[in-house]
Amino acid sequence: MNKAMQLGMIIAVILAVLTVVEYIFAVNVDDTAIRFYGLSGAAIAKAALIVWYFMHFGRVFRPEEAH
Amino acid sequence: MYAATTVLGGTGTGLMGFYLGLGFAMVMRKLFGYPDLWERDLCLSVGYVFGLVGWVLGIGLWGQWAREWFGMKTYANGAQGWQRYFTFCTDHKVIGIQYMVWFVVVFLAAGFMAMLMRVELAQSGMQFFNHDQYNAVMSLHGILMVAVAIAAVIGGFGNYAVPLMIGADDMAFPRLNALTFWLVPPVGIMLLATPFLGGLEAGWTAYPPLAVQTESAQTLFNLALMTFGLVSILGGLNFIVTVIYLRAEGMTWSRLPIFVWAMFLTAILALFYTQGIFVALFMVLLDRIGGMSFFNEANGGDPLLYQHVFWFYSHPAVYIMVLPGFGVALELLTHFSRKPLFAYRYAVGGLIGIVGLSGVVWAHHMFTSGMPNYLHPPFLVATELISIPTGLVFLAGLGTIWMGRVWLQTPMLFALAVLFNFACGGVTGIFLADVPTDIHLQDTYFVVAHFHYTIVGGEIFALFGGIYYWFPKMTGRMYNERLGKIHFWMMFIGFNVTFFIMHLPGIQGMNRRIADYPSEFDNINMVISIAAFFLGSSFLVFFYNIIWSWFRGPAAAANPWRARTLEWQTSSPPPHDNFESPPVIKGHPYDYGVPGSVHATFPMGAAHAPAGGGGGGGGGGGG
Amino acid sequence: MAVAAPAMHHKGPDRTAINRLGLWLFFFSESLIFALLLSSRFFLEGLNIPLKHGSDEQAVDQVLGLAITVILLLSSVTAFTGETAFEHGRKRLGHWMILATIVLGLIFAGGVAYEWKTAHFTRGEAFGTVFFTMTGVHASHVMSGVIMLGLVWVQALRGKYNEKNHWPVSGVVMYWHFVDVVWVFFYPALYLV
Numbered sequence: 001m002n003k004a005m006q007l008g009m010i011i012a013v014i015l016a017v018l019t020v021v022e023y024i025f026a027v028n029v030d031d032t033a034i035r036f037y038g039l040s041g042a043a044i045a046k047a048a049l050i051v052w053y054f055m056h057f058g059r060v061f062r063p064e065e066a067h
Numbered sequence: 068m069y070a071a072t073t074v075l076g077g078t079g080t081g082l083m084g085f086y087l088g089l090g091f092a093m094v095m096r097k098l099f100g101y102p103d104l105w106e107r108d109l110c111l112s113v114g115y116v117f118g119l120v121g122w123v124l125g126i127g128l129w130g131q132w133a134r135e136w137f138g139m140k141t142y143a144n145g146a147q148g149w150q151r152y153f154t155f156c157t158d159h160k161v162i163g164i165q166y167m168v169w170f171v172v173v174f175l176a177a178g179f180m181a182m183l184m185r186v187e188l189a190q191s192g193m194q195f196f197n198h199d200q201y202n203a204v205m206s207l208h209g210i211l212m213v214a215v216a217i218a219a220v221i222g223g224f225g226n227y228a229v230p231l232m233i234g235a236d237d238m239a240f241p242r243l244n245a246l247t248f249w250l251v252p253p254v255g256i257m258l259l260a261t262p263f264l265g266g267l268e269a270g271w272t273a274y275p276p277l278a279v280q281t282e283s284a285q286t287l288f289n290l291a292l293m294t295f296g297l298v299s300i301l302g303g304l305n306f307i308v309t310v311i312y313l314r315a316e317g318m319t320w321s322r323l324p325i326f327v328w329a330m331f332l333t334a335i336l337a338l339f340y341t342q343g344i345f346v347a348l349f350m351v352l353l354d355r356i357g358g359m360s361f362f363n364e365a366n367g368g369d370p371l372l373y374q375h376v377f378w379f380y381s382h383p384a385v386y387i388m389v390l391p392g393f394g395v396a397l398e399l400l401t402h403f404s405r406k407p408l409f410a411y412r413y414a415v416g417g418l419i420g421i422v423g424l425s426g427v428v429w430a431h432h433m434f435t436s437g438m439p440n441y442l443h444p445p446f447l448v449a450t451e452l453i454s455i456p457t458g459l460v461f462l463a464g465l466g467t468i469w470m471g472r473v474w475l476q477t478p479m480l481f482a483l484a485v486l487f488n489f490a491c492g493g494v495t496g497i498f499l500a501d502v503p504t505d506i507h508l509q510d511t512y513f514v515v516a517h518f519h520y521t522i523v524g525g526e527i528f529a530l531f532g533g534i535y536y537w538f539p540k541m542t543g544r545m546y547n548e549r550l551g552k553i554h555f556w557m558m559f560i561g562f563n564v565t566f567f568i569m570h571l572p573g574i575q576g577m578n579r580r581i582a583d584y585p586s587e588f589d590n591i592n593m594v595i596s597i598a599a600f601f602l603g604s605s606f607l608v609f610f611y612n613i614i615w616s617w618f619r620g621p622a623a624a625a626n627p628w629r630a631r632t633l634e635w636q637t638s639s640p641p642p643h644d645n646f647e648s649p650p651v652i653k654g655h656p657y658d659y660g661v662p663g664s665v666h667a668t669f670p671m672g673a674a675h676a677p678a679g680g681g682g683g684g685g686g687g688g689g690g
Numbered sequence: 691m692a693v694a695a696p697a698m699h700h701k702g703p704d705r706t707a708i709n710r711l712g713l714w715l716f717f718f719s720e721s722l723i724f725a726l727l728l729s730s731r732f733f734l735e736g737l738n739i740p741l742k743h744g745s746d747e748q749a750v751d752q753v754l755g756l757a758i759t760v761i762l763l764l765s766s767v768t769a770f771t772g773e774t775a776f777e778h779g780r781k782r783l784g785h786w787m788i789l790a791t792i793v794l795g796l797i798f799a800g801g802v803a804y805e806w807k808t809a810h811f812t813r814g815e816a817f818g819t820v821f822f823t824m825t826g827v828h829a830s831h832v833m834s835g836v837i838m839l840g841l842v843w844v845q846a847l848r849g850k851y852n853e854k855n856h857w858p859v860s861g862v863v864m865y866w867h868f869v870d871v872v873w874v875f876f877y878p879a880l881y882l883v
Contacts (some may be wrong), residue, residue: 091761136841136846137841137844137850138844138850178718238707239708239712240712243712243817300719303719304712304716304719305712306713307711307715308708308711308712308715311711312707312708312711338715338718338719339719339722340722341719342719342720342722342723342726343722343726345723346726346727346730348724350730350823353819353823358813358814359813359814359818359819359822359823360813360814360815360816360818360819361730361734361816361819361820361823366733366814366816366819367735367815367816367817368734368819369733369734372730372733375733376726379726401694432728496784591755
């Protein structure tokens with residue numbers, strides 16, 4: 001129980017840090033292309049974290065697990 | 068009566084929802100301070116959405132499913148016998164027949180519209196329609212036939228045969244399946260109502276800016292087609308989960324019947340790409356009723372955006388139509404050649420290759436649209452590449468007939484016709500995939516002939532083959548073989564004469580979608596029209612045969628074709644749970660003539676002998 | 691083989707596994723709607739955000755954008771905690787966490803509505819078209835998520851879920867995370883690029 005919640009909190013902190021970094025990056029970088037690729041990379045990383053840890057994507061491939 | 072109360076109740080709640088939606092839209096307009104409360108397209112759209120929700124809730128979603136979400140008990144569906152077909156019935160066999168009957172009727176209606184078009188086109192000048200009426204009939208014929216081509220085989224045979232063929236007792240989500248079917252009638256009724264509400268002007272592709280600017284029933288068309296997209300998506304989802312999780316014991320992926328493979332891959336296409344047409348139509352709708360500028364060049368929009376999004380779906384949609392057709396055709400070819408399916412693994416690989424390539428070829432519909440020239444070569448090459456996996460499927464079909472004991476029953480004739488017609492459609496496709504020839508042939512009757520050869524020749528022939536093949540299983544009665552063969556030859560000859568000749572004025576530049584043409588095309592169009600009427604009349608034979616046989620035909624045996632796949636190893640029609648005892652799969656479904664091979668056994672059921680064993684024996688079989 | 695046969699119609703993967711695959715396929719399909727809207731945004735407007743008329747500031751409100759993003763992220767955390775609580779049978783915590791998620795979701799939707807009201811562009815121009823469409827489609831998913839969370843919350847209060855049976859909670863929470871993932875892509879595309 002506590003372990004799962006701790007993991008959730010750690011992921012949430014990483015997501016929050018990424019979001020703030022994303023924001024500061026976007027406000028301070030003037031080159032359009034670099035900004036675009038940087039933001040895309042950050043978005044993909046955040047999405048991957050949510051999909052894997054919050055949405056438990058791995059459970060799809062372990063159907064025998066009850067929940 | 069259960070059936071009448073269900074349908075009337077659903078209609079009632081649907082109408083209530085519709086008027087509620089109208090009221091809601093007007094109240095909202097009042098609150099946001101618009102001077103006029105009534106804005107036709109906006110209010111009707113909100114009314115349609117509310118009405119659609121009311122209809123599905125009333126037809127049985129509320130009683131049999133949604134009450135659960137609020138913690139209440141759901142009701143069981145108490146309908147028996149024929150009344151099941153008019154209720155929210157979750158049995159996949161009932162749903163399959165519902166789809167099949169519905170879309171065969173729509174096919175008849177849309178075919179009748181084609182006859183009307185050929186009456187007008189028999190001579191140059193305007194005799195029968197004015198231009199608006201011709202546009203309305205042409206658009207409606209197009210879109211209804213697209214709907215039939217997408218959903219008849221998938222919805223009908225897919226629902227009926229897939230769970231049976233994999234040894235399941237139903238689909239993975241039976242209530243979702245019933246919901247999916249009951250979304251279909253509003254689509255058909257809305258589309259058939261468009262001629263009375265302003266007609267359609269923009270063809271089935273509904274390109275902006277015309278689709279945004281037209282005063283016709285375009286909004287209704289978009290809403291109906293978005294609903295139909297939902298049907299396709301939810302249906303596809305259901306098939307994928309069913310095939311992954313509900314296969315009988317021993318039914319490995321390499322023992323899956325080829326029709327199930329085709330359906331599984333089609334479902335992936337339908338699930339993923341159908342959102343494309345949903346988004347495209349949604350953007351047109353927002354431009355029409357929301358005052359937005361997706362396609363308004365003056366305000367920074369771009370009409371080409373629609374073509375990209377639309378064809379991103381609508382090219383894969385061609386494979387959504389044709390792959391199940393291939394599946395049915397290969398299935399029939401192997402059963403009626405009494406031989407194992409040739410190169411089974413390569414055929415499956417070919418189907419997978421088609422699915423993989425289908426998403427990267429869409430812009431070959433847009434070579435003349437004004438998109439950047441650097442896009443031409445990659446889409447040309449990708450389009451030509453797709454003939455390789457298609458060729459694998461095709462060769463699997465030819466190899467199956469080779470040295471087989473071909474049993475020329477009606478379904479087999481249709482399957483052979485699929486091979487012949489699709490070869491013609493494939494060859495003409497090469498001209499349309501090449502940029503230089505396509506620029507000449509774009510929007511001519513050559514295109515019309517080409518896609519009728521692929522879709523009608525490739526899929527609708529397979530559809531009719533499948534109807535004759537599964538008719539004994541679905542109804543428990545046998546059709547009349549002689550009438551079936553008459554239907555086949557009329558349809559085959561009529562179809563080929565009509566559409567083969569249609570290439571010729573196309574090469575000379577006769578425009579499609581236009582009600583009039585230069586008078587030098589008079590003679591050839593008269594020939595096409597006469598051949599088309601002959602083609603149309605073949606369906607009268609079909610309907611007489613099917614309706615008469617359904618009520619009066621001789622009782623069919625459980626396995627009249629001595630086929631090995633699982634759906635023939637149970638009674639005709641099958642019991643509610645499909646099999647009296649669960650099947651266990653022991654071998655490949657198509658090992659005709661392989662000594663000692665068995666496809667399935669029923670370890671718990673004494674009533675069934677080992678099913679589909681050995682050589683098939685007797686009649687046209689053996690070998 | 692014959693020994694296992696009697697239970698065969700009921701064996702195989704359990705209902706939750708089937709439901710979960712169905713839900714994932716639904717996400718897979720839905721993600722294409724959002725991907726196409728995202729592509730349309732770049733197709734029409736390129737890598738730019740227009741400026742306010744007669745000024746050199748961007749037309750979108752950066753502070754508001756960051757604020758609603760953080761709120762949606764927080765709601766994902768509460769949703770995750772709620773689901774984990776139900777998995778381990780801590781129902782009271784689960785109830786509160788679902789309620790918190792609903793409230794945060796409503797605040798997010800309110801933020802979007804405020805942004806719409808104060809926007810410096812109209813729906814008739816291209817950026818307004820994509821902005822209102824993308825935020826509108828996303829916000830409608832948020833609202834449907836709020837409604838489903840509400841239904842699940844009421845059933846949870848009536849004690850319907852426990853360690854063994856909590857699929858509805860998990861399913862709705864997964865949907866909520868999916869909506870969050872969509873915003874992860876929409877936020878930079880609409881505000882930051």
